[in-house]
Amino acid sequence: MMLKIDNLHVSVEDKEILKGLSLEVPAGEVHAIMGPNGAGKSTLAHVATGRDGYEITDGSITLKGEELTEMEPEERAAKGLFLSFQYPLELAGVPTLTFLRTALNAQRKARGEEEISAPDFMKKARAAAETLKMPMDMLKRSLNAGFSGGEKKRMEIFQALILEPDFLILDETDSGLDIDALKVVAEGVDNLRNADRGMLVITHYQRLLDYLAPDKVHVMAQGRIMDSGGPELARALESEGYDRYLEDAA
C-alpha cells in the first residue's frame, strides 16, 4: 500500500479534529477527498506532512509501509511525500530555482543519492515550465513573490514536477483557478500520474475531478471518512451536498 492511514485521531489544543480516520491509497491510483468546511481535510494534510501544533492521540500513517508520524517534516519529504499547499507561501529574497535545487538536493542527500548537477536541474526545470506553460522569467523571481493565487497553485505543481514525489496530497489546488489555469494545472497533475505514484486530491468541487478522473472518491465529515465510492459519488455530492453525512453523524 502506498499511503495507509489507520484509525487516526488528532487533536489541536485538546479539541479532537480527526476522529478515527482510515484511508488507503494504492500506488497508481488517484483518490479524492471531498467534504464540507470544517471536516478536517486540511488538518489531514498538515498532520500527514508533520506540521507542528497537532497532537496525534491514536492511529498511524504509513507511506510505503514506513511509519511517518514520528518523522520530521523534511524526512517525510525525503521519503517521497509532497503537499501542494492550499495557501502557498511567498519566500521573499529566495530565488525559486535556487530554492528548489536546494530542496531537491537535500532530499537526494537524505536518500543517499547523488546531488543533481546544475545543467541536469535546468533541463528538468525547463521541461516542467513547458508542461505548465510558465515563462522562465517567472522562475527567476523569488518564490511566489507577487504571484496571483492561480500562479501560486501552478508553482506548487511545478515544484512537484521537479521533486518527483511518490505520493502527492493536493490541498484545494483547484481553488482560485480560472478555467484555463485549472486545465493547465490538471494537465500538470496528469503528467505526474503513473503506476508507481499515488495521489490524494482534497477538493470542494467536482470540476477538478472532471479532468483528473479519480479512481475513488471519499466523503469526509466530522473528522472521518463517511463514505467511499467511484467518480459517480462526486457527482452525487455536487447535486445533493453533504447534509446527509452531517445528519448521520449528529
Next chain:
Amino acid sequence: MPAVKETVEDVKGLESDKYKYGFSTEIEQEFAPKGLDEETIRFISAKKGEPDWMLEYRLNAYQRWLTMEEPHWALVNFPPIDYQDAYYYAEPKSGAKYESIDDVPQELLDTYEKLGIPLKEQEVLAGVKGSAKVAVDAVFDSVSVATTFKKELEKAGVIFMSISEALREHPELVRKYLGTVVPTSDHFFAALNSAVFSDGTFVYVPEGVRCPMELSTYFRMNAEGTGQFERTLIVAAKGAYVSYLEGCTAPMRDENQLHAAIVELVAEEDAEIKYSTVQNWWPGDADGKGGVYNFVTKRGECRGDRSKISWTQVETGSAITWKYPSCILKGKESQGEFYSVAITNGHQQADTGTKMIHLGENTRSRIISKGISAGKSSNAYRGLVRANPTAKGARNFTQCDSLLIGDECAAHTVPYVEARTPHATFEHEATTSKLSEDQLHYVRQRGLSEEDAVALLVNGFCKDVLQHLPMEFAVEAQALVKVSLEGSVG
C-alpha cells in the same frame, strides 16, 4: 583543490559546530603593564618607534579622556568596565614583521586555518589568472604578522600596511589625515582609542588609481584580558577607488573583552570607498556570560565633490554591538550608503545604525537595515539623517526591516530625521515581521531541515544587503547567518 573552493568548504565547515573559534593560540605575549596611565602610553609609543608628534597626540587624547564619561544612551546594558584592570598592549614575542609568509610561525598559520582563511591559499589565489584577488593584512592581536600581495599593490602605488609601519614610513601622510574624521575629542571611546591604539591598517590609494584587488584584514583578538584598540585609516585620493573587507572572529573567553576601534575613511573628489564588514566575535555563553563588547566608531567623510562611501556590515557576533558607521557628505553630489544585517541571538544586544550628515548640495544617501532578533536578544536600529541648511537638494531613502524569531526577543527602530533646509527629501520605510510557522513548515515540507529552513528564510530577508558584499564575503556571511541562528527555533 582550488583555493577558492577550499575556502568555501572551510566556511561550510562552520556549520558543524556552534562556535568553533573558541580556541586560544599559545604564543608568548609581551604585555604593557596592566592599567592605563601616561607610562602605558609612552610604553606603547616607544615600543612602536613612533615619531614624537604621535606620542603627543596620544597623550593629548589621554588627557581628554580623563575628563570624559563613559556614555550610556544606547539600548544596551553592561556592568561597569574597570579600565585599570586591563592590558593595553600585547604582541607576539617574535615582534617584527616576517620577511615572507614562510617565516610566519606555524602556530599562527594554524590559527588562520582554523578560521577558515588559509593565508597560504591567498597567495595561490594570486597566481590564478582572472580569479578574485584578496590581500590580507592579518592582525594577530596588536601586531600585523603578514602582508601579502604587497608587490602588486606597490606597483599600483597603493599603500597598504599596518598603521604602525605607516607611522614610520609615511608619517606625513598619516599625520595629514589621522583624526580628521574622528577627532580625539569626539567621544569617550574615541579619546580612549586615540590614546592607546595598538595597531591597525593604513590604506592610501593615490590619485586616479583603481586598487587592483579587494583589500582585506582579518582581525583576531587573542590575549587574555587584552582590549583591542585598532585604528584604521583609509584614504582615496582624487578619482581613486578601493574596496576594503574586514572580517572578525575571536576566541572563547570568560571575561568580557572591550573592543573600541576607530575606522576613518576619507574620499576626495570623485573617489569611492567601499567598506565591508563581517563581524563574528564571541557573543558570550548560553547564560549571557562573557562575550565581546564591540564599541566601534566608524566614520567616513566624502570630502570631495561626487565622492562616494559605502558601508556594508553583517553583524552576527559580540555580546554587545554598539556602532554607527556614518557618512559626512561634504562634497557636492557626494553619496553615502549603509547596508546592514544585524543578527542577535541568545542574550546578545545590538544598538546599531548609521548617521548620514548632509552638508553639500545635492548629496544623496541610502540606508537599508535588516535586523534579526532571536532568543532573548535585543536588537535596535538607531539612525540619524540630517540635512544642514547648506545641503540643498539632499535626498535620503531609509528602509528598516526587523524580523523576530520566537517570542522572547525585542526589536526597536529609533530613527532621527533632521531637515534644516526645506530643500531636502527624506523617505523612511519600516517593517516588523515574525518568522512564521507557516513559512517554516512550507520550506521543510520541500525537504529542508529546520535549521536550513531558518537560514534560507533569513538569508532571503537579508538579500538586499548581502548582495552588496563582495563575492568571497557573501558566501561566508550566508554561512554565518546560519551558525548564528542555530537553536533559535523549536
